[in-house]
Amino acid sequence: MPSGQVIRVTQADDAVAAASLRAGIQQLQNELEVTPQFPPEVSAEAAAVAGTPGREATREDRTDLPFITLDPAGSMDLDQALHLARTTDGYVVDYAIADVHAFVAPGGPIDTEAHRRGESLYGADSKIPLHPVELSEGAASLLPDEVRPVLLWTSTLDAAGQILDTRVRRATIRSVAKLDYVGLQAALDGGTLSGPYADSVGLLPEIGKLRIDAEIARGGIDLPLPDQEIEVAGEQWRLAYRSQLPVERWNAQLSLLTGFGAAAIMLQHKVGLLRTLPPSDPRDVARLRRTAQALGIDWPADQAVPDFIRSLDPSHSRHAAMVVASTRLLRGSGYTAFNGTLPELTEHAALASPYAHVTAPLRRLIDRYAGEVCVALCAGEQVPAWVLEKFETLPETMQASGRKAGAYERGILDLVEAGILAPQIGSTFEGVVVEVSEKDQTRGNLSLHDPAVEAGLTSTTALPLGDPVTATLTEADIATRKVAFRLG
Numbered sequence: 001m002p003s004g005q006v007i008r009v010t011q012a013d014d015a016v017a018a019a020s021l022r023a024g025i026q027q028l029q030n031e032l033e034v035t036p037q038f039p040p041e042v043s044a045e046a047a048a049v050a051g052t053p054g055r056e057a058t059r060e061d062r063t064d065l066p067f068i069t070l071d072p073a074g075s076m077d078l079d080q081a082l083h084l085a086r087t088t089d090g091y092v093v094d095y096a097i098a099d100v101h102a103f104v105a106p107g108g109p110i111d112t113e114a115h116r117r118g119e120s121l122y123g124a125d126s127k128i129p130l131h132p133v134e135l136s137e138g139a140a141s142l143l144p145d146e147v148r149p150v151l152l153w154t155s156t157l158d159a160a161g162q163i164l165d166t167r168v169r170r171a172t173i174r175s176v177a178k179l180d181y182v183g184l185q186a187a188l189d190g191g192t193l194s195g196p197y198a199d200s201v202g203l204l205p206e207i208g209k210l211r212i213d214a215e216i217a218r219g220g221i222d223l224p225l226p227d228q229e230i231e232v233a234g235e236q237w238r239l240a241y242r243s244q245l246p247v248e249r250w251n252a253q254l255s256l257l258t259g260f261g262a263a264a265i266m267l268q269h270k271v272g273l274l275r276t277l278p279p280s281d282p283r284d285v286a287r288l289r290r291t292a293q294a295l296g297i298d299w300p301a302d303q304a305v306p307d308f309i310r311s312l313d314p315s316h317s318r319h320a321a322m323v324v325a326s327t328r329l330l331r332g333s334g335y336t337a338f339n340g341t342l343p344e345l346t347e348h349a350a351l352a353s354p355y356a357h358v359t360a361p362l363r364r365l366i367d368r369y370a371g372e373v374c375v376a377l378c379a380g381e382q383v384p385a386w387v388l389e390k391f392e393t394l395p396e397t398m399q400a401s402g403r404k405a406g407a408y409e410r411g412i413l414d415l416v417e418a419g420i421l422a423p424q425i426g427s428t429f430e431g432v433v434v435e436v437s438e439k440d441q442t443r444g445n446l447s448l449h450d451p452a453v454e455a456g457l458t459s460t461t462a463l464p465l466g467d468p469v470t471a472t473l474t475e476a477d478i479a480t481r482k483v484a485f486r487l488g
Helices: 018-032 040-048 109-117 133-139 183-190 202-216 246-269 282-295 304-312 317-330 365-378 393-422
Strands: 067-071 082-086 090-098 147-158 164-180 227-233 236-242 271-276 334-339 430-434 443-448 455-460 469-478 482-485
Touching: 018 393, 040 109, 067 183, 082 164, 082 202, 082 246, 090 164, 090 246, 090 271, 109 317, 109 365, 147 246, 147 365, 164 183, 164 246, 164 365, 202 246, 202 304, 227 393, 236 393, 246 271, 246 365, 246 455, 271 282, 282 304, 282 317, 304 317, 317 430, 334 393, 393 469, 393 482
Parallel strands: 067 164, 455 482
Antiparallel strands: 067 082, 082 090, 090 147, 147 164, 227 236, 271 334, 430 443, 430 469, 443 455, 469 482
């Protein structure tokens, strides 16, 4: 399947008017106790600090480098800007991350509210931001042609793309262009990349591919599962499945290598905040092998789990079911704080490396803290007390916000699915059985070809995992956000 291909797309008349779903979105926000609005004291502080250049005065001036941002079209909360360079024996990756601490005072109203929220929540055009937009989409965002305070991460790579060294310090940069994935992919494919950043951005495919090769070599797991996305066109919302463009995967590798470097710095000094995932339970791997056998998918005994998963092509129905089953191996992720003694678990099993979240501080609270740890360590200074005093509570804060973010995203997807299908109760749809309950073989999940919906499926007999089926829509309720199908 060509990367970036929309493999299942809604029909032109499948859209649902967003206005008909606004009440449902408000109900979901009420249920989760979230709101895009901020308390008056938070908004007042944001307005006051938005016009300041940042509290930290000592910064390296790197406005000479033609940084660019690379995000989905329309994004305004721009955390990251990049500049790439070739050396005589490798590469230098400069990854600039918005310096949120330059605007947010520890213990102040914005900081307190950020701890309550934990992270930004996303769903269609209904975002619940972590920070007021005066900062997240304004003064702290790495918008083009604006001088911005950043944490500048510099990773030195060898000719094979392996990390030799990582360091971070405070700096100022100026992004020269706001690029989006689709536009950059087209420019790279068509050989039309130009401008002051052309030499830098032209290295993205080269470095990105080397980093993907490194991921494969160390045994990282990459689930080739297309994203279910809401396409917003004015007031009309549709659903589609979309796989990542190559340029998205390459850019993600730069974020990952920065997180690897941050983890190495913190582990070396025995103080920090890691993103962790325990190794797969052997029982889950054995169950996965039985699933492959049931689906008729060849899995050689000597083939490692990551290599097997990478061999799957989700455009084939049985492979799609196998990818869904593989998500079982990625459960149990969390955050670990440590100070003076290394934790028992330091690795993120899916990445096959220690890893830390440091590249999205506008959207995720813990990144600001992990970034401050590394800035202090690289400068040979003590980690600030205001950072250390939150170590005990940050992991649970992020676990709770992660659960809420997942519930919000899933809730809005469920709402749009119900809205699209509500007029068609009793109709039949073609799809694939992608999951079957272990406790009840008559219950599972169905992935439709058109529209792009994933929903519960029941049957009077055992469901045929991985098989194409024709199912009847029995329920599509906007009020409960529930969609259900019946087979037979």
